[in-house]
Amino acid sequence: MPDAAEFDPLEDGGADSTENRNPRRRRREAAPDDVGILITPEDRHDLDRLVLYDGARREIESALRAVLMRDQLEAVWRLSQIQPQSGRCILNFYGPPGTGKTRAALGIARRLGRPLYQVDYPAVISKYLGDTAKHIALAFRRATEESAVLFFDEADSLLSRRVAVGESCSTSINQNRNALMQELDRFGGVVITTTNLFGNYDPALLRRIARHIKFRLPNAAMREAILRAHLPNLERVDADLRAVAIEARGLSGGDLLNACLNAIHAGSTDPDPARWRVTATHLLDEIARIRAAKADHANGARRRRNRFPENLSN
Secondary structure (H helix, E strand, O other): OOOOOOOOHHHHOOOOOHHHHOOOOOOOOOOOOOOEEEEOOOHHHOHHHOOOOHHHHHHHHHHHHHHHOHHHHHHHHOHHHOOOOOOOEEEEEEOOOOOOHHHHHHHHHHHHOOOEEEEOHHHHOOOOOOHHHHHHHHHHHHHHHOOOEEEEOOOHHHHEOOOOOOOOOHHHHHHHHHHHHHHHHHOOOEEEEEEOOHHHEOHHHHOOOOEEEEOOOOOHHHHHHHHHHOOOOHHHEEOOHHHHHHHOOOOOHHHHHHHHHHHHHHOOOOOOHHHOOEEHHHHHHHHHHHHHHHHHHHHHHHHHHHHOHHHHHO
């Protein structure tokens, strides 16, 4: 007998629903009007202001050219014979957190002159069989209506591998994967997915994605550029940013943004704003705090793995 989360007599056409018989047992979710957030990119999201490795930047520029030059490419290469969806471009950004994946998605939307439609996972995922697939279709429909770039941030929950038949909730999970793949096949716009766990993607999805672009932690020169970008008033910075960048090895761009913000706050405590300064000590102290927090997190995760080793097989 199906459990209450998967049983829906309304979808089978039954008039005497579980909801009518026992409202406490089954409470049907109202269909959402929207399952995402429409974001208008700003000047600060310009791709030229994003610090990236040359390879990732070339891949992004090539993808943009494929969209912006579609008419010319069609005239020469007749691309419609092999890809009927005239504006289709599906990109996957993968790599560690804080390396600029979301920021790049905003930059692409801005370059294309479109809003970004960011999918809201709590609105998409439903415990009732069939509802999540409907919400996935709604996300693609809304992106089409808004002429928006469709953005799945941290897309592992929707793009992960399908589950073997017979496992718990396999019907629901596999139905959602199939619905997503069907929508990707039909969609004629730009889709961007991001993930920190690329290895979890369903292999069947890989061929549907035009480009997989790797985002890596910045090198020393890139870290210095990121520090400069995140300290807008360099006249009030008393620090050798090249030396600070060397000390910040292993940190992401997101980490460096937090370090700069906290250093600015730490350097702005004097009653007289004219004396507000950011020093190397401020920056290095914040970098040390970020390292300590990361170490504590890693140690906690290691202890959890040691305590619950059975979870590793799930």
